[in-house]
Structures are given as structure tokens and as C-alpha cells.
Amino acid sequence: MKKLEYIYEDGSHKWAAVARDPEKPGFLIDTNEYLVLNGGEALLADPGGMEIFSAVFSAISAEVDPYTIRHLFASHQDPDVISSLALWLDFNPELKCYLSWLWSSFIPHFGGTAETFVAIPDEGMTIPLGNLALEAIPAHYLHSSGNFNLYDRKAKILFSGDVGAALLPSGEDGLFVENFDRHISHAQGFHRRWMGSNAAKLNWCERVSRLDIDMLCPQHGAIYRGEDVKRFIDWFAALDVGSGIKE
Amino acid sequence: MEEISDNTASQASDLCRVVKANEDIKKVIRISSGVNLVALNAMLTAKRSGERSRGFAVVSSELRVFSRKLEGAMTGLGALIFELVRDAAAMRKQHHERRHLLNIQARGQQMRELMEPVLARMDERMHKTGGEIGRDWHRLHIQLNRVLQLCETGGSLSRSAKIEAVYGGDMTATLKQVANQIEETVNEIFSTLKLLRTQLAE
Structure with a gap:
């Protein structure tokens, strides 16, 4: 079953990861959901697919009152990111969902009304949470054409969505990257095929390398910490992506 | 079908x-989790008080056993x-899916016939989940009653601690303070659980 684990704590300011579900059927991609808490309210980043709603909801409820979740953040439009939206709204119809303006009329196919969505412009925006100002950082075309990361300047954490994702084999179930070289071999195929633009990739690497980041948290696979964050950005900058096009 | 619908709707709102x-x-x-600390504090206080508070020491020791049992039960x-x-x-998810199927079914005779086996399978799944939920509630009630019984033991221990504190000589005031602390903690647990039992019965 999925479990909530705190990865950052400073008083009421916390980040928690809901990661790895050994009970999940093998045909579903494994996902990480991240809960950011500050000042008595919470934001759930990439709430996950409809099929795993009960696992995510129960893991969160074991530690946190789910009514404190006021905001959802969808990095992009994929079903493993946000197809559980209708179920979250069934539970709390007041929830607000932040997502790229590009998907404003697509995501409502999963649920919600006009009042549910806050469209993020291409250049990004600030998302208030308690006493925090989270930042939606553009990551367009990596892999989705309307794609955002979420940066917490105070905690120095970047939720990077599919960037940094790894498709880990069973047994490799640690929350954090422990051996970068071994780990990155599970990320290479994913990044080469899912990421479509070398220009977008270099633009992202250049902007993100200027941020102060202690943890880079992807939606799939393990979290990069400390020096591994820089290692990952350098590795990604050098990687040739868009492997789906055969010349 | 209506009976299933009413039943599942209420389970969805569970x-x-x-x-x-x-x-x-x-x-x-x-x-x-604080009871264990209170019990430890009681034991240390009893130890400091020496021979005069042997009775208090026995009660404190029992309180530690109680705190371990309470932790396990919780x-x-x-x-x-x-x-x-x-x-x-x-169940919430299944209820949501069922609503979509019912919308399709409402679009005429042909759709009703098409949806009939699909809805039947869905209802079977929901019955199964509903059965699980019913069993979960039942087990929860049983466990809640067990914890409440256990708390009654805790209540008896806190009363005994207050009585034994009187024999503590010049340490009586300290022992009384510890005994009150025990009573307050046990009462807080007891009243929250009793309120919970009432809410669950509504």
C-alpha cells in the first residue's frame, strides 16, 4: 500500500511524498504524489490517476486531515497526473486546480466546473499556500507542450513532474536516489523518448540550474538530493532527446 | 436496482x-502516546519517594503495562x-463510475439493454465493496469497545494512584500532582472515544 513520508519539515511547513505502491497492478505506471503543507492548508501536486485514488487518499488521511487540501496542481494533462480529479472534487467541491491554460478545456473532461480551474500562463505564476509563495516554473515540451514544475524557494524543493522520472525495476524501491549512475540508467530511455525537444531541454536546464535546489522530486521514480540534483541537470543537458523520430 | 442504488449512495457518502x-x-x-511518559514520570516519582510510596509504585508499574496495551489497541x-x-x-470511485453508466442507460431502450449487463457487473462489484465496508465498520466498533474497556482499567488505575498518593508523606503533593496528570490523560482519551462511539452510532 502507498505510504506518506515527510521529506522536509520546518514547523508547519512540510513536504510529503506519497510514493511507491507495491499493491498496484503492474500495467499501471507507478507515480509519486507530493503534498505541500503550510499554515494549516495543503496543496497536492499531481494527485494521480483515478485507479489509485483510494490508495493515495488513504495514505494521506493516515497522516493529514484531507480537508486541509485546498489546492491541486497538475503539472500537465496526462491521466496518471490528474484523472482522479472528479473523485477529489466529489470529496471537496471547493478545491482549486492549477494547470497550464493550454489544458483548460481538456482537463474538465476528467471533471470540475469553470470555478475549479486556475489557468497558469505560459510564463508561470505564483501560487499562494499559507504563508508561502510557491512558483509554477515553465517546463513546456518536457514532455507535454503545456507543462509546469513547482518550486518552493524556502524548502529548496523542485517538483519536476516527468523531468527526472525513472522507470525503476521491482526491488529498486528507495525513496531517494542512492547510486546516481545505476539510477540514471533507468531514466535514460524515458527521457530520450518522452522528451521531444533538445531546445526546450537546454532552456529548462539553463533556468533550473540557477535555482537553489536541495531536492528534485519527479512524478515517477526516486528523488534526487544534494549533488545528485546538479548531476541530473548536467546529464539531462547532454542527453539527446526525441528518439521517436527515426532518420 | 433502486435498493442497490440507495444503499450504494449512502456507502459512497461514508x-x-x-x-x-x-x-x-x-x-x-x-x-x-503521552500515557507512557506520564506512567514513566509516575514510576520515577514513586522511586524518589522511597518506601512510603510503595503502593504508588505498584500502581505506576501497572500504568506502564496499561500504556503498552493501550498503544497496541490504538x-x-x-x-x-x-x-x-x-x-x-x-466505493466513492465505483459510485462515480456507476453514475456515468446510469446516464448512458437513461438514453432510451437500446442503451438500457446495452447497459444492463454492465450495470449488473458494476453492482456486483459495489456489493462486494459495500460488504467490505460493512465488515470494516463492524470490526471498528468491536475494537473501539475493546479500547473503551481498556480505558476503564486506566480509570481505575488513576483512582488508585490518587488514593496511594495520600500515603506519600512529604511527597504527597508531588504524587497527587502526578496522579491528577494520569487522571486527566485517561479521561481525555475516554471522553474522545466515547464521543466517537456516539458519532459512529448516529
Whole structure:
């Protein structure tokens, strides 16, 4: 079953990861959901697919009152990111969902009304949470054409969505990257095929390398910490992506 | 079909009720973890008081046994509520899917015929989940009653501690203070659990 684990704590300011579900059927991609808490309210980043709603909801409820979740953040439009939206709204119809303006009329196919969505412009925006100002950082075309990361300047954490994702084999179930070289071999195929633009990739690497980041948290696979964050950005900058096009 | 529909609709709304119960149980778990510290404090105070508080020392020792049992019982209660939250969330999902199927079914005779076997399978799944939820609630009630019985033991121990504190000589005031602390903690757990039992019975 999925479990909530705190990865950052400073008083009421916390980040928690809901990661790895050994009970999940093998045909579903494994996902990480991240809960950011500050000042008595919470934001759930990439709430996950409809099929795993009960696992995510129960893991969160074991530690946190789910009514404190006021905001959802969808990095992009994929079903493993946000197809559980209708179920979250069934539970709390007041929830607000932040997502790229590009998907404003697509995501409502999963649920919600006009009042549910806050469209993020291409250049990004600030998302208030308690006493925090989270930042939606553009990551367009990596892999989705309307794609955002979420940066917490105070905690120095970047939720990077599919960037940094790894498709880990069973047994490799640690929350954090422990051996970068071994780990990155599970990320290479994913990044080469899912990421479509070398220009977008270099633009992202250049902007993100200027941020102060202690943890880079992807939606799939393990979290990069400390020096591994820089290692990952350098590795990604050098990687040739868009492997789906055969010349 | 209508009976199934009414039943599943109420089970789908179980989620909010379960979330509320879960928050109360988490609160009790937090208080319970403090009982062990209170018991330890009582034992140390009794030790400092020496021979005059032998009775208090015996009660403190029993209180530590109680705190361990309470911790185990609360862990059991926490595990049960976790299962209940998971099953209630799964029911919510199935209820949501069923609503879509009913919308399709309402679009005429042809759709009704097409949807009939699909809805039958869905209802079977929901019955199964509903059965799980019913069993979860039943187990939760049983465990809650066990914890309440256990708390009555805790209540008796706190009363005994107050009596034994009187024989503490010049340490009486300190022992009384510890005994009051025990009583307050046990009462807080007891009243929260009793309120929870009343809420669950509504």
C-alpha cells in the first residue's frame, strides 16, 4: 500500500511524498504524489490517476486531515497526473486546480466546473499556500507542450513532474536516489523518448540550474538530493532527446 | 436496482464520515502516546519517594503495562480505520463510475439493454465493496469497545494512584500532582472515544 513520508519539515511547513505502491497492478505506471503543507492548508501536486485514488487518499488521511487540501496542481494533462480529479472534487467541491491554460478545456473532461480551474500562463505564476509563495516554473515540451514544475524557494524543493522520472525495476524501491549512475540508467530511455525537444531541454536546464535546489522530486521514480540534483541537470543537458523520430 | 442504488449512495457518502472518525482516532493516538511518559514520570516519582510510596509504585508499574496495551489497541484501531478509508474511497470511485453508466442507460431502450449487463457487473462489484465496508465498520466498533474497556482499567488505575498518593508523606503533593496528570490523560482519551462511539452510532 502507498505510504506518506515527510521529506522536509520546518514547523508547519512540510513536504510529503506519497510514493511507491507495491499493491498496484503492474500495467499501471507507478507515480509519486507530493503534498505541500503550510499554515494549516495543503496543496497536492499531481494527485494521480483515478485507479489509485483510494490508495493515495488513504495514505494521506493516515497522516493529514484531507480537508486541509485546498489546492491541486497538475503539472500537465496526462491521466496518471490528474484523472482522479472528479473523485477529489466529489470529496471537496471547493478545491482549486492549477494547470497550464493550454489544458483548460481538456482537463474538465476528467471533471470540475469553470470555478475549479486556475489557468497558469505560459510564463508561470505564483501560487499562494499559507504563508508561502510557491512558483509554477515553465517546463513546456518536457514532455507535454503545456507543462509546469513547482518550486518552493524556502524548502529548496523542485517538483519536476516527468523531468527526472525513472522507470525503476521491482526491488529498486528507495525513496531517494542512492547510486546516481545505476539510477540514471533507468531514466535514460524515458527521457530520450518522452522528451521531444533538445531546445526546450537546454532552456529548462539553463533556468533550473540557477535555482537553489536541495531536492528534485519527479512524478515517477526516486528523488534526487544534494549533488545528485546538479548531476541530473548536467546529464539531462547532454542527453539527446526525441528518439521517436527515426532518420 | 433502486435498493442497490440507495444503499450504494449512502456507502459512497461514508467517506466524509470515515475522514471525521479518522481525525478523532488520530487525536486519541497522539494523546495515548503521552500515557507512557506520564506512567514513566509516575514510576520515577514513586522511586524518589522511597518506601512510603510503595503502593504508588505498584500502581505506576501497572500504568506502564496499561500504556503498552493501550498503544497496541490504538495501533489496531488505526489499522482498521486505514482499511475503512481505503474501502470507502474505492466505493466513492465505483459510485462515480456507476453514475456515468446510469446516464448512458437513461438514453432510451437500446442503451438500457446495452447497459444492463454492465450495470449488473458494476453492482456486483459495489456489493462486494459495500460488504467490505460493512465488515470494516463492524470490526471498528468491536475494537473501539475493546479500547473503551481498556480505558476503564486506566480509570481505575488513576483512582488508585490518587488514593496511594495520600500515603506519600512529604511527597504527597508531588504524587497527587502526578496522579491528577494520569487522571486527566485517561479521561481525555475516554471522553474522545466515547464521543466517537456516539458519532459512529448516529
